[in-house]
Amino acid sequence: xxxxxxxxxxxxxxxxxxxxxxxxxxxxxxxxxxxxxxxxxxxxxxxxxxxxxxxxxxxxxxxxxxxxxxxxxxxxxxxxxxxxxxxxxxxxxxxxxxxxxxxxxxxxxxxxxxxxxxxxxxxxxxxxxxxxxxxxxxxxxxxxxxxxxxxxxxxxxxxxxxxxxxxxxxxxxxxxxxxxxxxxxxxxxxxxxxxxxxxxxxxxxxxxxxxxxxxxxxxxxxxxxxxxxxxxxxxxxxxxxxxxxxxxxxxxxxxxxxxxxxxxxxxxxxxxxxxxxxxxxxxxxxxx
Amino acid sequence: xxxxxxxxxxxxxxxxxxxxxxxxxxxxxxxxxxxxxxxxxxxxxxxxxxxxxxxxxxxxxxxxxxxxxxxxxxxxxxxxxxxxxxxxxxxxxxxxxxxxxxxxxxxxxxxxxxxxxxxxxxxxxxxxxxxxxxxxxxxxxxxxxxxxxxxxxxxxxxxxxxxxxxxxxxxxxxxxxxxxxxxxxxxxxxxxxxxxxxxxxxxxxxxxxxxxxxxxxxxxxxxxxxxxxxxxxxxxxxxxxxxxxxxxxxxxxxxxxxxxxxxxxxxxxxxxxxxxxxxxxxxxxxxx
Numbered sequence: 001x002x003x004x005x006x007x008x009x010x011x012x013x014x015x016x017x018x019x020x021x022x023x024x025x026x027x028x029x030x031x032x033x034x035x036x037x038x039x040x041x042x043x044x045x046x047x048x049x050x051x052x053x054x055x056x057x058x059x060x061x062x063x064x065x066x067x068x069x070x071x072x073x074x075x076x077x078x079x080x081x082x083x084x085x086x087x088x089x090x091x092x093x094x095x096x097x098x099x100x101x102x103x104x105x106x107x108x109x110x111x112x113x114x115x116x117x118x119x120x121x122x123x124x125x126x127x128x129x130x131x132x133x134x135x136x137x138x139x140x141x142x143x144x145x146x147x148x149x150x151x152x153x154x155x156x157x158x159x160x161x162x163x164x165x166x167x168x169x170x171x172x173x174x175x176x177x178x179x180x181x182x183x184x185x186x187x188x189x190x191x192x193x194x195x196x197x198x199x200x201x202x203x204x205x206x207x208x209x210x211x212x213x214x215x216x217x218x219x220x221x222x223x224x225x226x227x228x229x230x231x232x233x234x235x236x237x238x239x240x241x242x243x244x245x246x247x248x249x250x251x252x253x254x255x256x257x258x259x260x261x262x263x264x265x266x267x268x269x270x271x272x273x274x275x276x277x278x279x280x281x282x283x284x285x286x287x288x
Numbered sequence: 289x290x291x292x293x294x295x296x297x298x299x300x301x302x303x304x305x306x307x308x309x310x311x312x313x314x315x316x317x318x319x320x321x322x323x324x325x326x327x328x329x330x331x332x333x334x335x336x337x338x339x340x341x342x343x344x345x346x347x348x349x350x351x352x353x354x355x356x357x358x359x360x361x362x363x364x365x366x367x368x369x370x371x372x373x374x375x376x377x378x379x380x381x382x383x384x385x386x387x388x389x390x391x392x393x394x395x396x397x398x399x400x401x402x403x404x405x406x407x408x409x410x411x412x413x414x415x416x417x418x419x420x421x422x423x424x425x426x427x428x429x430x431x432x433x434x435x436x437x438x439x440x441x442x443x444x445x446x447x448x449x450x451x452x453x454x455x456x457x458x459x460x461x462x463x464x465x466x467x468x469x470x471x472x473x474x475x476x477x478x479x480x481x482x483x484x485x486x487x488x489x490x491x492x493x494x495x496x497x498x499x500x501x502x503x504x505x506x507x508x509x510x511x512x513x514x515x516x517x518x519x520x521x522x523x524x525x526x527x528x529x530x531x532x533x534x535x536x537x538x539x540x541x542x543x544x545x546x547x548x549x550x551x552x553x554x555x556x557x558x559x560x561x562x563x564x565x566x567x568x569x570x571x572x573x574x575x576x
Contacts, residue, residue: 153441155478156522157505166480189398192454217445234444
């Protein structure tokens with residue numbers, strides 16, 4: 001077994017075509033101590049079996065992707081989505097319980113896009129309404145709802161929340177400590193306010209997770225699949241990682257990459273390369 | 289001759305394949321009173337001939353695209369770029385003088401991207417240094433240097449200035465009234481701070497020009513060519529136009545579209561469709 005940096009977590013999306021069992025196996029075999037899971041592969045085997053597999057892997061659990069998508073203007077769809085998010089909260093709590101010590105009960109929330117004929121303002125309000133309805137369940141389960149601002153190129157069809165400042169404004173408006181934010185380098189590196197907002201997030205105790213990958217142009221034809229391994233692009237991961245560390249954040253750091261060519265690799269190769277890239281481009285900037 | 293809204297200006301990029309003479313002709317024949325020009329087609333005929341053609345067209349001149357690209361970390365290239373921008377300032381002054389009453393001596397500046405191996409922070413500083421060096425020439429020629437924040441999806445390869453707030457911060461740092469900003473719906477519509485920053489820009493007298501086009505997903509394969517006619521996408525042009533109008537801005541409003549399918553149309557058709565789209569989606573929200 002090779003050895004990866006102890007704070008690295010492999011987000012399962014990086015090895016998208018692996019089943020849950022395969023994902024746990026290649027992660028552990030790459031010497032990575034933690035994994036971020038996705039709901040679909042968990043659902044494939046069922047939550048109970050997933051928890052058992054996670055427990056026997058000895059890995060930490062760093063987050064569940066993903067909840068959210070709460071921007072519909074159809075009342076019935078909205079209620080169904082809130083209900084689905086309640087199930088995701090329960091799944092998150094169970095998986096964090098099954099993971100090794102240091103697991104984090106974090107549910108990543110992607111807001112959702114603008115419904116046909118709607119406005120971005122209305123969609124943002126709808127997301128906030130949904131978020132508010134989920135807080136009692138999150139508090140009851142001890143789960144952190146982590147709002148993930150996505151890059152503004154996804155603002156119309158995927159996430160009407162685009163900046164850390166905006167996510168933190170929402171989190172503060174809820175006045176709940178069960179609402180946090182995802183700091184994902186890919187989505188926010190371009191933001192002139194990024195370091196100030198990372199400090200703000202840290203001071204408020206709202207950094208739920210830190211995710212790293214890199215940005216490179218030209219973008220891929222499918223802009224959703226344009227993420228690269230840390231160090232393979234233009235993001236100043238030294239400055240960003242130090243900014244996150246300076247807040248006192250000492251949790252897992254996920255590498256989450258959506259990229260067709262990376263998905264086509266053997267998952268074991270991807271896990272090993274992820275560990276190498278992390279050691280090279282992120283680990284040197286960590287304080288602990 | 290049909291008639292377009294009196295505040296519409298056709299940005300020449302929308303009919304990219306037309307020569308300067310053709311562009312002036314189709315603009316006037318569509319009943320549009322103003323045109324935004326690009327340096328390349330002006331250079332093709334020479335500045336003097338371009339000014340003569342503009343004068344005899346009877347059209348207003350609303351802006352020249354584009355200067356900027358000041359982020360190189362090579363000193364020689366940087367000096368050459370500053371020099372080239374000085375020429376663009378002179379061209380802007382001459383064209384504004386040749387245009388009909390109400391012409392605007394506005395030079396649009398696109399910052400430039402991150403040089404190979406560089407950081408976004410250093411590139412931003414370099415742009416600011418270049419901007420500062422251009423102010424005496426702009427002041428001497430009576431030209432407004434209009435910083436255009438581009439959508440964050442262009443932050444690495446085209447413009448390290450991504451938000452109106454950031455552009456206004458730079459403008460204020462120069463303490464010069466010859467520095468303004470471009471409010472372009474396509475680039476900033478997603479920004480949760482957009483209306484507050486439009487108010488700020490207006491209060492500071494720094495709205496140099498207002499450009500409209502629309503955003504729609506999926507993005508085109510070349511993300512540079514993903515702009516649509518006003519009304520054909522998700523941008524709330526009612527709210528944005530009212531925000532700009534509420535500042536007291538009463539200048540020309542340019543429609544600037546980069547889109548291969550639109551470029552392939554007969555320019556006269558594009559001019560007519562632009563006028564129609566403007567009348568439908570922008571004009572109803574104007575105060576004057």
